[in-house]
Amino acid sequence: xxxxxxxxxxxxxxxxEKTRARIVAAAxxxxxxxxxxxxxxxxxxxxxxxxxxxxxxxxxxxxxLVRAVVDHVGxxxxxxxxxxLGHVSTIQGLRRWRDALVQNNxxxxxxxxxxxxxxxxxxxxxxxxxxxxxxxxxxEWQELLAGVLHRLQDGGALPPEASIDQLATGLMGxxxxxxxxxxxxxxxxxxxxxxxxxxxxxxxxxxxxxGQRQRPAVEQVQ
Amino acid sequence: xxxxxxxxxxxxxxxxxxxxxxxxxxxxxxGVVKELMTPQSPYxxxxxxxxxxxxxxxxxxGWRGLISGTVDRLLQSGATGGTLCSSAQSxxxxxxxxxxxxxxxxxxHGGSTLSRLARDPRPLNDALDLALAWADQDNSLAKTxxxxxxxxxx
Numbered sequence: 001x002x003x004x005x006x007x008x009x010x011x012x013x014x015x016x017e018k019t020r021a022r023i024v025a026a027a028x029x030x031x032x033x034x035x036x037x038x039x040x041x042x043x044x045x046x047x048x049x050x051x052x053x054x055x056x057x058x059x060x061x062x063x064x065l066v067r068a069v070v071d072h073v074g075x076x077x078x079x080x081x082x083x084x085l086g087h088v089s090t091i092q093g094l095r096r097w098r099d100a101l102v103q104n105n106x107x108x109x110x111x112x113x114x115x116x117x118x119x120x121x122x123x124x125x126x127x128x129x130x131x132x133x134x135x136x137x138x139x140e141w142q143e144l145l146a147g148v149l150h151r152l153q154d155g156g157a158l159p160p161e162a163s164i165d166q167l168a169t170g171l172m173g174x175x176x177x178x179x180x181x182x183x184x185x186x187x188x189x190x191x192x193x194x195x196x197x198x199x200x201x202x203x204x205x206x207x208x209x210x211g212q213r214q215r216p217a218v219e220q221v222q
Numbered sequence: 223x224x225x226x227x228x229x230x231x232x233x234x235x236x237x238x239x240x241x242x243x244x245x246x247x248x249x250x251x252x253g254v255v256k257e258l259m260t261p262q263s264p265y266x267x268x269x270x271x272x273x274x275x276x277x278x279x280x281x282x283x284g285w286r287g288l289i290s291g292t293v294d295r296l297l298q299s300g301a302t303g304g305t306l307c308s309s310a311q312s313x314x315x316x317x318x319x320x321x322x323x324x325x326x327x328x329x330x331h332g333g334s335t336l337s338r339l340a341r342d343p344r345p346l347n348d349a350l351d352l353a354l355a356w357a358d359q360d361n362s363l364a365k366t367x368x369x370x371x372x373x374x375x376x
Contacts, residue, residue, distance in 0.1 A: 113271075117332070118271065120335065120339050121271060121338070124335070124339045125338070135339045138336060166351065167348075167352065169348035169349065170333075170348045170349050170352030170353070172332070172336065172345070172349075173329050173332040173333035173345060173346070173352070174325060177327065177328025177331035177332025177349070178332065180332060180335070181282060181328055184271075184278050184282055185282075186279075193321050193324040193325070194324055194325050194329075197322065197353075
C-alpha cells in the first residue's frame with residue numbers, strides 16, 4: 001500500500017510513511033525542548049534512530065523538516081482545541097478550557113510554552129513558507145475560539161454588537177503572551193492571570209450591557 | 223541582549239512616567255505598537271525567547287512593574303472609566319493594577335508574535351484593545367464592533 005507524500009508528491013510505502021512520521025515526531029520533541037535554532041539534523045538522526053540517507057530521502061534539508069514539524073504540531077493542537085472548544089457555549093466552559101491549558105502547562109512549570117506559539121515565533125523571521133503555514137494554523141485556532149464566542153452571543157451571554165473576531169484574536173494574544181511570560185518565569189501564574197483577566201473582560205461585556213439595559217427602566221420607575 | 227533590555231526599560235520608564243490620563247496612555251500604546259512592528263527594534267529583539275532566561279525574566283518583571291505603577295496611578299486618580307475602575311477605591315486596586323499589568327504585558331508579547339507571524343498589526347491591536355479595555359470609559363469594545371482599534375482608546 002502506498003500513500004502520497006503531501007510535500008513532495010512522492011508515493012510512500014507504509015514503511016516509508018512510518019519512517020517519515022518517526023523523523024517528524026523526534027524533530028518536534030527536540031524543537032519543543034531546545035528550539036529550532038539549537039536543533040540540528042544530526043540531533044534528529046540520533047533521536048529518531050534513522051540513518052542520514054533515510055532522513056535526506058524524506059527531507060531536502062532542515063527547512064523542509066521544520067515545515068513538516070509545523071504541520072505536525074499544528075495538526076495535534078488544532079485537534080486538541082477542536083475537542084476542547086467544539087461544544088463550549090458558556091463562560092464556565094471557557095474557564096474549564098483555561099483550567100486544562102494552565103494545568104497541562106503547570107506539569108512542566110511552563111518551561112516549554114505553547115508548542116505552536118514557540119515554533120511560530122522562531123520561524124516567523126526565517127522561513128516564509130513555515131511562517132505562512134503557522135499563521136494559517138493560528139487562524140484555525142482563533143476560529144475555534146470565535147465559534148465559542150458566537151455561541152455565547154447566540155445564548156445572550158455577549159451583546160450582539162461585540163466584535164467576535166477581534167475578541168477571539170485578543171484572547172489568543174493573551175493566551176500566547178501568557179504562555180511566553182510563564183516560559184520565562186518558569187511559573188504558570190502569569191499565564192493563568194492573563195487568561196483570567198481576558199475572560200473577565202469578555203464576561204464584563206455582558207454585565208455592562210445588562211447594566212445599560214436596566215438603567216432606563218430604573219429611571220422610568222422613578 | 224542585555225543592552226536591549228536596558229534600553230527598552232529606560233525608554234519605558236520615561237514614557238510611562240508621563241502617562242497621567244487616557245490620551246497619554248493612548249500615546250504610549252501607539253509608540254509601543256510602532257516599535258513592536260519595526261523589525262530589529264530593541265523592543266522586538268528584547269522580546270525574543272533567546273539569551274539568558276534570568277535576564278529576560280528580570281527585564282519582563284521590570285517592565286511589568288512600570289506598567290503596573292502607571293495603571294495603579296490611573297486607577298487611583300480616576301482618570302479612566304470602565305469596568306474595573308469601580309474597585310479603584312477598594313484595597314484591591316493594587317491587586318487589580320498588577321493583574322492588569324500582566325495582561326497588558328501578555329498582550330504586547332503574544333500580540334506582537336501573532337502580528338509578526340501574520341505580517342499585520344491587527345492581532346497586536348486586538349490584543350491591546352482587550353488588555354486596555356478597563357481604561358476605556360465607554361467600554362467601546364462592547365459598543366462598536368468595528369474592525370481594529372485606532373478609534374478606541376488609541
